[in-house]
Amino acid sequence: MLRYAVIFFIIALVAALFGFGGIAAGATEIAKILFFVFIVIAVITFVLNLIQRK
Incomplete structure (x- = not known):
């Protein structure tokens, strides 16, 4: 998406x-x-990865 x-x-x-x-x-x-859609998806993915590791 960032590419586009x-x-x-x-x-x-x-x-x-x-x-x-x-x-x-x-x-x-x-x-x-x-x-901005890319940024939102990246932040959501980052947060979900942090939650999953706990």
Whole structure:
């Protein structure tokens, strides 16, 4: 999921470079959402692993 966030971020950078503001904004929002979903899943996994080890 982090990979897709990075891909959408790169798409946003390229779109902004060529002047496609709407596409860049959309790709940036998708990248943000995917990044935060990745962070939430990573934290949940970390916490569940800590609970399981006890």
